[in-house]
Amino acid sequence: MSTSSNTAPSAGPRRPEFATWMKQGNEITQQFLSFGRRPGLIALSGGLPAPDLYPISDVQEASCDALKKHGSAALGYGAVEGLFDLRKAIAHRLSTDRLSLAPENVLITTGSLQAVELIGKALIDSGDAILAEYPTYLGALDAWLPRLPRYAELPDEGPWPEAKFAYVVPNFSNPTGAVLKRKAREALLSRSAESGIWLVEDDPYGELRYEGAVQPSLLEMSAAPGAAGYEGSVVHLGTLSKTIAPGLRVGWAVGAPDMIRALAQAKQGSDLSTSTFCQAVALELIRKHADRRHVPTLVNAYRERRDALCAAAQEHLADLFEWRVPEGGMFVWMTARQSGLDTNALLPFALEAGVSFVPGSVFDPRGLVSPSLRLNFTANPPDVLQEGVRRLSRAAREFAALQPVAE
Numbered sequence: 343m344s345t346s347s348n349t350a351p352s353a354g355p356r357r358p359e360f361a362t363w364m365k366q367g368n369e370i371t372q373q374f375l376s377f378g379r380r381p382g383l384i385a386l387s388g389g390l391p392a393p394d395l396y397p398i399s400d401v402q403e404a405s406c407d408a409l410k411k412h413g414s415a416a417l418g419y420g421a422v423e424g425l426f427d428l429r430k431a432i433a434h435r436l437s438t439d440r441l442s443l444a445p446e447n448v449l450i451t452t453g454s455l456q457a458v459e460l461i462g463k464a465l466i467d468s469g470d471a472i473l474a475e476y477p478t479y480l481g482a483l484d485a486w487l488p489r490l491p492r493y494a495e496l497p498d499e500g501p502w503p504e505a506k507f508a509y510v511v512p513n514f515s516n517p518t519g520a521v522l523k524r525k526a527r528e529a530l531l532s533r534s535a536e537s538g539i540w541l542v543e544d545d546p547y548g549e550l551r552y553e554g555a556v557q558p559s560l561l562e563m564s565a566a567p568g569a570a571g572y573e574g575s576v577v578h579l580g581t582l583s584k585t586i587a588p589g590l591r592v593g594w595a596v597g598a599p600d601m602i603r604a605l606a607q608a609k610q611g612s613d614l615s616t617s618t619f620c621q622a623v624a625l626e627l628i629r630k631h632a633d634r635r636h637v638p639t640l641v642n643a644y645r646e647r648r649d650a651l652c653a654a655a656q657e658h659l660a661d662l663f664e665w666r667v668p669e670g671g672m673f674v675w676m677t678a679r680q681s682g683l684d685t686n687a688l689l690p691f692a693l694e695a696g697v698s699f700v701p702g703s704v705f706d707p708r709g710l711v712s713p714s715l716r717l718n719f720t721a722n723p724p725d726v727l728q729e730g731v732r733r734l735s736r737a738a739r740e741f742a743a744l745q746p747v748a749e
């Protein structure tokens with residue numbers, strides 16, 4: 343073989359490129375997704391239900407029944423809108439004296455996050471505005487990133503700026519754990535109606551209530567009493583991820599038939615249909631109310647875990663952070679008493695001490711640094727949560743000692 347010395351050095355193959363939106367993600371997000379896998383680390387960063395509480399025997403029985411009853415249909419492609427009987431079961435379950443839902447009001451999705459994504463796909467052209475609570479759910483920000491939206495903070499009072507939709511997590515929000523009380527819900531509905539803006543109600547945590555009164559859903563409040571079917575402008579999202587298991591990947595969107603048709607059109611190009619097998623399993627679980635029967639077990643365990651984390655925080659963190667004990671859900675949102683503390687910068691100290699949390703910046707649509715952080719209390723037993731808080735306290739003190747003293 344001959345080598346030629348007079349050929350110009352090759353520049354090599356040109357590197358193919360990724361889309362513009364890929365450059366915009368938050369680096370911290372990429373990091374914390376892998377925290378749970380570090381040996382010895384106590385992960386208070388996840389948003390996960392407790393795996394030791396998954397109702398495995400219920401899922402096993404429902405899987406056998408699904409195959410027995412649905413046969414090969416459970417293993418084929420399904421209708422893009424979802425199994426008719428599952429849509430009917432969800433419509434039936436969410437109907438009340440005021441709200442009468444039909445299967446045409448329901449779209450089955452691959453987890454409720456897919457419904458979040460499809461809403462962006464169906465409604466947002468590049469540069470359109472989304473109204474969101476600040477801070478807001480990170481998964482939603484990630485899901486809408488490819489659509490290149492603008493964000494505006496949902497005003498507490500006064501008229502809404504122009505936007506395609508408003509997004510809220512009214513029950514035990516991710517990340518703050520806050521609940522919207524009835525008056526705030528009424529205000530949202532009247533603003534949405536007067537401005538002609540869709541209102542997205544994302545409700546994965548509503549059943550995980552440890553105390554306090556149940557609030558009516560925005561969907562129900564916006565229904566015209568006595569009307570057959572729902573024609574309003576709320577899109578309500580639900581899921582089996584928190585009451586059964588996230589691995590099922592079965593969620594739903596409920597709304598007016600024209601919205602459901604638009605979301606189905608958007609879904610067709612995403613996955614043709616949600617796993618027919620998982621839908622058949624979900625149908626069997628819902629028919630037997632297995633999720634509802636399982637809720638008290640979850641509520642009792644999670645309340646104990648929340649209390650353990652908050653008691654440990656009261657002992658070890660109260661001089662550094664403040665928080666509200668959440669009435670439900672999975673998260674405690676803590677804010678540093680020292681103004682200007684940057685929880686992005688605190689994070690490496692916490693990891694070094696063997697505990698992870700999610701810094702508030704990732705939940706801010708602008709990505710601004712934040713003095714707040716999110717702790718999960720559902721995925722670890724009480725003694726592990728207590729040790730996690732002790733580690734966080736050590737890390738926060740070490741971090742604070744290295745900060746320049748304000749003149």
Ligand SMILES: Cc1ncc(COP(=O)(O)O)c(C=O)c1O
Binds near residue numbers: 453454580593
């Ligand atoms: C507010 C919110 N919406 C949606 C989801 C997605 O849940 P699913 O597993 O149903 O896709 C989550 C998951 O943590 C969430 O916190």
